[in-house]
Amino acid sequence: MRPYKDFNISSLLFSATVLSVVQPAPVIAQDDEFLLEEITVTAQRREVNLQDAALAVSVLSGVDFDKSNIGRLDNFNAYVPGLTIAKNDGAGRVVSIRGVGWETAQNLSTQPSVLMYVDGVYMANPLSMGTDLGDLERIEVFRGPQGTEFGQGTTGGAINLVTIRPDPDAVSGNVGVTLGAYDLVRARAALNVPVGDNSAFRVFLQRYAHEGFSQISGGALDGYDLDDADSFTGKFAYLWEPSDNFSAYMTAFVSSSSQHAAAQRNIDEPLGGVRDLSQDFPGIFDLDNNVLSAILEWQLPSGLVLNSISGYQELEKRQSVDGDRLNESLISTDILGFFVTTANWDVLTFWDNDSEAFSQEINLSYGGDSVDWVAGAYYLDHENFNHFLEANGPAPSSDSIAALADPGPVTLPPFQSVLNFVEARTVTREDWAVYAQARFHVGDRTTIVAGGRFQSEDQLDEALQFFSIASSQSLDDDKFTWKLGLDYRLSADHLLYGLISTGWKNGGTNPGALNGAINVPLVFRPAEVTSFELGSKNTLGDGRLRLNVAAFLYDYENLQFMEEDPVPFAGGTGNIPSTDIYGLESEFNWLLTDNWQLDGHLTWLDGEFTDDQFTLDVVDFREALVPGFIGLLTPEGFDVRLALSQSTNLKGNTPPKLVEFAARLALVNTQEVGNGTLTSRIEYVHRGEFQYRVFNNPLVDSVPSYDIFNLSFDYHMSDRNLSVGLGASNLFDEEGVNSRFSNPFGLLTTSEEFIPPQEIFGFFKLDF
DSSP, X not given: OOOOOOOOHHHHHHHHTTOOOOOOOOEEEETTEEEEOOOEEEETTEEEEGGGOOSOEEEEEHHHHHHTTOOSGXXXXXXXXXXXXXXXXXXXXXXXXXXXXXXXXXXXXOOOSEEEEETTEEOOSGGGGGSOOOSEEEEEEEESOOTTTSSSOOSSEEEEEEEOOOOTTOOEEEEXXXXXXXXXXXXXXXXXXXXXXXEEEEEEEEEEEEOOSEEEOSSTTTTOEESOEEEEEEEEEEEEEEETTEEEEEEEEEEEEEEEOOOOEETTOOSSSTTEEOOOSOOEEEEEEEEEEEEEEEEOGGGEEEEEEEEEEEEEEEEEEETTSSOGGGOOOOSSSSOOOSOOEEEEEEEEEEEEEEEEEEEEEEEOSSEEEEEEEEEEEEEEXXXXXXXXXXXXXXXXXXXHHTTOTTTOXXXXXXXXXXXXXXXXXXXXXXXXXXXXXXXXXXEEEEXXXXXXXEEEEEEEETTTEEEEEEEEEEEEEEEEEEEEEEETTEEEEEEEEEEEEOOEEOGGGGGTOSSSOSEEOOEEEEEEEEEEEEEEGGGTEEEEEEEEEEEEEEEEEEEBOSSTTOOEEEEEEEEEEEEEEEEEEEEOSSSEEEEEEEEEEEEEEOSOOBOBOHHHHHHHOBTTTBSTTSHHHHHHHHHHHHHOBOTTOOOTTOOSEEEEEEEEEEEEEXXXXXXXXXXXXXXXXXXXXXXXXXXXXXXXXXXXXXXXXXXXXXXTTEEEEEEEESTTOOOOEEEEEEOSSTTOOEEEEXXXXXXXXXXXXXXX
């Protein structure tokens, strides 16, 4: 057990003044002086200056993402304070902010703690996190509970992608191509066309592809790529502004990808190179994500603004996985305890997910000298269907995994293996919420913030498991959450704030517990977070330095995690009663000279589980397996599992995905060269060590730190509106581990996934 760590607030607050993580900021000239340009962020349903938003939020531009070669949120680790994006099964993204994330991605009835929005429209299926980034103006990352800032409340935070809107004033557009290592091709085109005097449309298209960063070596699949990309993204946006009092913004977004599986390397892999894998089942990953949205805004008399935000999403995923992450000849795991000493395997021959969601939000806001407020109502209807077959062998009709691959993962009859598990499950959620938040301005310096949210959820969980065990469970949850804050402006350039906010995430159901569970209940409890935050936002050096600092403490109740049961196949989601999480964050932009700018961040986080929680770790059971004696279906195996469930105490462990130290520094130089401007940029990113699971198992859970450097040169010829450049991401080819995954199912294997390797790329972009 790790002892509770002392929290020295005085030394931490001192350290915060020299720490850093912030968004790069453009530069403007005023009266022959170069100053940092104001950064805009969405707060309380309106756009405000970042330095006036009394909450922890970071903003990065779409341009900076391109320079860092970030095409998806997967590679967004450590770019803003507290943000960790890991994978668990090759498809799901486990996104955490300040250690509040999603430890139950295998349970369809659970929801992430960090949600994604596009222009304020909630993306209901978490697989949307894997969609390609496209026509972006900026990305906003909100840290902490968000019950009155967004329609769908969150406990951990929110990521809001703000896309580029059509411009009714002029025809414009751009075309660009990026080419690089691994046959990288990223081709983009955008066209903005005014229609009459008060409307315009914008079309954006993107093609993104590269060969696999890893491959299977040896066997029938020798040379089979993994971690490749092959996708198409398109967006059509229409803006209509018939008067000064009304606007309508409508978008249609389509994304389609068809590629091989993510590369996940078994920790027992005998091949030396981290990009070479011994696998024998073809993994695929196809994802189609289509989103329609409509945002209507009316400027009413007396300063009132009425907004309507409508969203509709259809998402389909098709996937197959080599679950053991090795080839058949390398595995002889006696998981059942029946003297299975011959070759074994574990594959998901198909894994389908179909999702459909509709959301509607209406809010009314007002901005005045003494008070500004927003009040709204939100509705969500989401149906999520999951269907998969996991097969373990050897099969009775064949002694080789080739029998599964021959008919293909789509046509495989679900009865060809000794042990197979099928789930056909539909979870239907119907949420509604009302919320309100007001800011009361007391004098010229002080503002009091108060808000509340009431959310109600009805959930129906209909499941079929093992081909014959059917269940239907319903659950009704509701909760009131609140926010209370105080802002004090020392001067025009210095803002202090204190904020207490609460967040709530729904509970859910465990169909597996119907099979005779001992420890895992049929229903698990909602998770709740109470956040205490102190912050300071400062503009220094006559507008040349922006420094923002925040310290926080979380009281986290009923953290949801994957809990195994002594009874086989009866596990599900459980709760950890109490968790403390605390940390320090700082962000800055510093215009060193007229030509040099430094942006950066450093974040420190820590925490622990504070109450007793006894539970079974499947990794410990895996290590206890004895062929023909201790197995999943033997009496001795049950005794071992029961003993482990009563002796493994999580108290004192560090919460998962809580990166102790993370940092980012970017140094940018701008020079006038000939008829253009040369921008040179070097970026350093440090993602520190963290525990992947709640168990903190020393065998598998400690994910090591990594350090990467990115480099880019961009020459913009102003007379031709042409930009050309050269860049390198992961310059020194760091073999950093993004995440580890210990599968609680199948053969209980542990695998790890690596960050992308070094990529050298060149690009050009023509604006018109």
